Amino acid sequence: MNMLTEMNLGLPTKGAVTGAVLGVLMFATAGAALAEMKAAVIFGVANPVAVNGWDRGQFEGVQKLIDDHGWDVTVAEAVPFPGLANTAENYAKSDYDVVIFTSSGHIKAWNEVAPKYPDTLFVMMSTTSSLPESDNVLAYTSDFYAYGVVNGLVAGLATETDKIAAIGGVPVQALEDMFSGIVESSKIVNPDIEVLTAFSGDWTGIPRAREVSVLQIQQGADIVIGNAGVGTRGILDAVQSTETQFVGYATDWTEDAPETVLTSVLMNIPSWYEQLAQDVESGALTPRIELFGAESFALTPFNDSISAETAQKITDYVDQYVNGELDVPKVNHSFK
Amino acid sequence: MMFLDPDFILSALRTGTPLMLVALGVLVAERAGVLFLGVEGVMLTGAFFGVLGAVYMDDPWAGVLTGTLVGMVAGLITAALVVWLPTDQVVMGLALNIAAIGLTSFLFRLAAGDLSQMTPPLNFTVPESLADNAFFAFLFGVPPLTWLTLVLSVVTSYLLFRSAPGLLLRSVGQDVKAARSAGIDIRVVRTVAMVIVGGLTGLGGAALTVGWVRSFSDDITAGRGFIALAAVYFGRWYPGWTLFGCLLFGIGESVAFRAQMLGGNPHLYLMIPYVLTVAVLALTGRARAPREVGRPYEGN
Numbered sequence: 001m002n003m004l005t006e007m008n009l010g011l012p013t014k015g016a017v018t019g020a021v022l023g024v025l026m027f028a029t030a031g032a033a034l035a036e037m038k039a040a041v042i043f044g045v046a047n048p049v050a051v052n053g054w055d056r057g058q059f060e061g062v063q064k065l066i067d068d069h070g071w072d073v074t075v076a077e078a079v080p081f082p083g084l085a086n087t088a089e090n091y092a093k094s095d096y097d098v099v100i101f102t103s104s105g106h107i108k109a110w111n112e113v114a115p116k117y118p119d120t121l122f123v124m125m126s127t128t129s130s131l132p133e134s135d136n137v138l139a140y141t142s143d144f145y146a147y148g149v150v151n152g153l154v155a156g157l158a159t160e161t162d163k164i165a166a167i168g169g170v171p172v173q174a175l176e177d178m179f180s181g182i183v184e185s186s187k188i189v190n191p192d193i194e195v196l197t198a199f200s201g202d203w204t205g206i207p208r209a210r211e212v213s214v215l216q217i218q219q220g221a222d223i224v225i226g227n228a229g230v231g232t233r234g235i236l237d238a239v240q241s242t243e244t245q246f247v248g249y250a251t252d253w254t255e256d257a258p259e260t261v262l263t264s265v266l267m268n269i270p271s272w273y274e275q276l277a278q279d280v281e282s283g284a285l286t287p288r289i290e291l292f293g294a295e296s297f298a299l300t301p302f303n304d305s306i307s308a309e310t311a312q313k314i315t316d317y318v319d320q321y322v323n324g325e326l327d328v329p330k331v332n333h334s335f336k
Numbered sequence: 337m338m339f340l341d342p343d344f345i346l347s348a349l350r351t352g353t354p355l356m357l358v359a360l361g362v363l364v365a366e367r368a369g370v371l372f373l374g375v376e377g378v379m380l381t382g383a384f385f386g387v388l389g390a391v392y393m394d395d396p397w398a399g400v401l402t403g404t405l406v407g408m409v410a411g412l413i414t415a416a417l418v419v420w421l422p423t424d425q426v427v428m429g430l431a432l433n434i435a436a437i438g439l440t441s442f443l444f445r446l447a448a449g450d451l452s453q454m455t456p457p458l459n460f461t462v463p464e465s466l467a468d469n470a471f472f473a474f475l476f477g478v479p480p481l482t483w484l485t486l487v488l489s490v491v492t493s494y495l496l497f498r499s500a501p502g503l504l505l506r507s508v509g510q511d512v513k514a515a516r517s518a519g520i521d522i523r524v525v526r527t528v529a530m531v532i533v534g535g536l537t538g539l540g541g542a543a544l545t546v547g548w549v550r551s552f553s554d555d556i557t558a559g560r561g562f563i564a565l566a567a568v569y570f571g572r573w574y575p576g577w578t579l580f581g582c583l584l585f586g587i588g589e590s591v592a593f594r595a596q597m598l599g600g601n602p603h604l605y606l607m608i609p610y611v612l613t614v615a616v617l618a619l620t621g622r623a624r625a626p627r628e629v630g631r632p633y634e635g636n
Contacts, residue, residue: 046441046445046554047441047448050444050445050448050451050452050553051553198593198602199596199602201602201603201606204553204554204558205558206551206553206556207351207544207548207549207556208589208593208606210548210549211347211350211351211590211593212593214343214347215343215347215593215597218343219597230553230554233454233549233551233553234549234551237454237550237551240454241457241459256453257454
């Protein structure tokens with residue numbers, strides 16, 4: 001009952017009916033958490049665990065729900081955009097307690113389905129600037145600008161050519177924020193820096209991402225930051241083939257190519273899922289966007305491509321930024 | 337220096353090589369009178385098994401061989417279905433493509449742990465004494481499979497148009513009644529042709545994964561098999577023009593990547609190769625395919 005009271009306190013005033021419905025949902029959700037939560041997670045890619053970066057990070061989060069919280073989780077893979085809403089609806093109709101979307105490309109379906117099924121909690125594990133007009137929604141994501149800042153500090157200090165490259169899949173808002181952070185922070189640690197940006201045009205094309213990356217490297221970039229979904233493999237291949245250095249995205253890329261991966265900037269996506277589980281268990285389900293900032297990021301150990309002195313310098317700058325001692329102005333660049 | 341420098345040409349060759357190999361396969365199939373719509377699926381299968389072979393045998397050439405051999409098996413299966421049964425070539429081709437996506441995705445999932453590593457590189461190393469010479473640096477920069485493609489093109493062209501087996505194959509694609517009257521076993525010729533076709537297509541798939549990007553992902557071919565098919569139509573079923581069509585697409589893709597540096601919306605530039613393909617096909621006018629393409633041979 002305590003949980004129910006706490007949740008109702010957080011309700012926006014939308015009338016007694018809505019409040020009662022949400023109250024029932026939350027009570028049911030909280031009650032189910034004590035037993036077993038039934039959740040569905042929707043991926044746009046196939047075999048997410050094999051896609052290092054964003055999707056593997058999400059999958060590790062899913063694993064956390066299963067292993068640490070005993071949730072019964074169903075995973076839907078390779079769901080095409082036109083089928084997202086239908087898939088989510090089917091889970092809601094099948095009495096799933098929670099439906100999780102894993103990409104900002106899923107926002108339209110999230111907006112469409114959530115209001116129709118008030119008894120199910122719809123969660124967005126990706127960047128969004130607004131919530132659906134519904135009380136059964138939550139969003140967890142990283143501050144991509146801050147994430148870009150950390151990447152920019154790493155690349156700006158590690159480069160020897162004063163040129164770094166940021167390669168993306170499609171210029172969505174999260175990437176624009178990330179690349180803006182890279183531009184601004186790398187300038188602070190290296191005033192001579194030139195940031196080359198390019199997009200492969202999709203999230204799945206390894207060959208395209210590879211060739212786009214090769215081109216940036218031919219322009220002089222010696223540190224490459226890649227965020228192109230499945231295509232990031234192509235970026236890594238281009239970097240490895242040209243003996244430059246790669247900054248891993250979201251998860252640890254070291255095992256893929258130890259000599260090529262300078263470091264990885266971990267996004268700690270599983271912590272979003274941990275937060276979700278805690279919120280469900282505690283009943284803190286007020287609609288909100290939970291933003292994970294720089295303090296949630298971490299660097300994996302550097303490889304041997306940079307000196308110990310440079311590595312220390314990078315660590316110091318990142319620590320300063322995380323502790324709020326380094327001020328990086330927020331400037332939004334457009335890369336479209 | 338942005339366009340038409342050695343790096344640009346190498347990029348176009350890397351992009352065009354898998355297409356050229358696959359297009360050679362399609363060309364042979366259609367010259368034998370088989371509509372090879374399953375090309376995308378066979379290419380995808382070759383791409384997957386190429387990576388599998390390269391990773392498990394730790395040798396890129398072993399991967400290339402594996403992709404080729406599996407492609408030959410796929411070609412044989414195609415022959416069994418469309419030559420011996422014979423089923424509708426359009427429906428069977430589409431079914432094979434869908435089956436290949438399912439099969440490779442399923443197997444990729446099983447082997448995902450092992451395939452997370454890159455395959456060993458497949459390239460030439462420039463001798464140190466020649467590294468400073470731009471011409472030799474370029475020559476050594478050309479992917480080995482591109483050289484192999486050129487050799488195979490010459491061989492295919494010779495066999496098709498200058499040899500007795502080639503005449504046999506073309507006659508089967510042009511007029512089965514006349515060919516049968518001359519004592520040619522249509523089914524055997526088409527079966528042999530499809531095994532060769534499968535090998536070339538599988539090799540094209542391996543050229544994409546092992547020879548170029550060194551990894552596999554679901555549906556990595558992304559329609560390249562169909563682009564190769566379009567190149568054959570563009571080339572009017574002649575190897576030279578077909579390869580030129582593939583190279584044109586490679587050039588279009590390379591232009592698209594480079595044009596991004598001019599600024600503007602990247603999606604606009606990424607349309608270039610496809611617009612180029614459509615434009616070229618439209619401008620080349622109506623081509624006449626070998627007469628028997630797509631017609632099932634009933635044996636009477």
